[in-house]
Amino acid sequence: MTRNSIVMEKSVEHFNETVVIKMTHPRRIHNPGDKRFFGGNPIRPPYLTESERLRFIRAAYQLWSLNLLDSKSRQLKIRTLKYKDLYTLMDLGRFQFWADGVLILDKECMEIEKVDPGRFEHISLFDFSEADTRILAEFYHEGRTRVFWEKDCGWMGCVAIWENWIEEFKDSVVDGLKGDELISEIWYETSDEELMGE
Numbered sequence: 670m671t672r673n674s675i676v677m678e679k680s681v682e683h684f685n686e687t688v689v690i691k692m693t694h695p696r697r698i699h700n701p702g703d704k705r706f707f708g709g710n711p712i713r714p715p716y717l718t719e720s721e722r723l724r725f726i727r728a729a730y731q732l733w734s735l736n737l738l739d740s741k742s743r744q745l746k747i748r749t750l751k752y753k754d755l756y757t758l759m760d761l762g763r764f765q766f767w768a769d770g771v772l773i774l775d776k777e778c779m780e781i782e783k784v785d786p787g788r789f790e791h792i793s794l795f796d797f798s799e800a801d802t803r804i805l806a807e808f809y810h811e812g813r814t815r816v817f818w819e820k821d822c823g824w825m826g827c828v829a830i831w832e833n834w835i836e837e838f839k840d841s842v843v844d845g846l847k848g849d850e851l852i853s854e855i856w857y858e859t860s861d862e863e864l865m866g867e
Contacts, residue, residue: 673730677730681717683770684717685716688770689716689717691824692824693715721832723859728760731750731758732773736773736781736792737777743796747797748800748803750800751854751855752804752842752856760829762790763825763826764825804855808846808851810846813845818837843855
């Protein structure tokens with residue numbers, strides 16, 4: 670357990686240094702007058718906030734475990750994910766593509782990467798995309814596609830983990846459902862949402 674915590678701490682530190690620091694640029698500020706965010710400070714800090722950190726670590730652990738599975742087991746596991754989690758994992762895949770921002774310094778993962786280079790990218794491009802298509806067809810009205818944000822939204826269009834984009838993220842996940850009763854099938858509340866507005 671301690672080893673896992675150390676791996677995650679290094680992942681958070683790397684993400685802060687490669688991605689979050691770029692979010693402090695004035696052009697990246699969103700809703701600057703909304704005092705609910707960043708402890709009442711309209712300017713974000715150069716590191717993940719408490720709620721962002723929880724979302725990042727949850728997704729990184731999911732990605733870590735998926736990377737260790739064989740193809741068949743991984744696809745079965747992905748089928749159990751709610752759309753909220755899948756959307757977040759797809760954003761992590763984009764962080765990796767744009768900035769090499771997701772680093773999991775686990776010995777087993779590193780050995781897999783040596784034998785199967787680009788595995789993480791393959792999971793993001795193919796396994797997640799396939800699951801995305803299936804969920805949209807099952808739960809959403811015909812014609813609904815994944816919401817793609819402009820590059821100046823969140824970070825390079827990735828909005829899932831950012832504290833000041835949580836409302837837009839939820840709206841983009843639940844919009845277009847075949848019925849409100851299906852919300853529990855694709856979204857759930859977690860402790861990081863409870864931190865909002867404190």
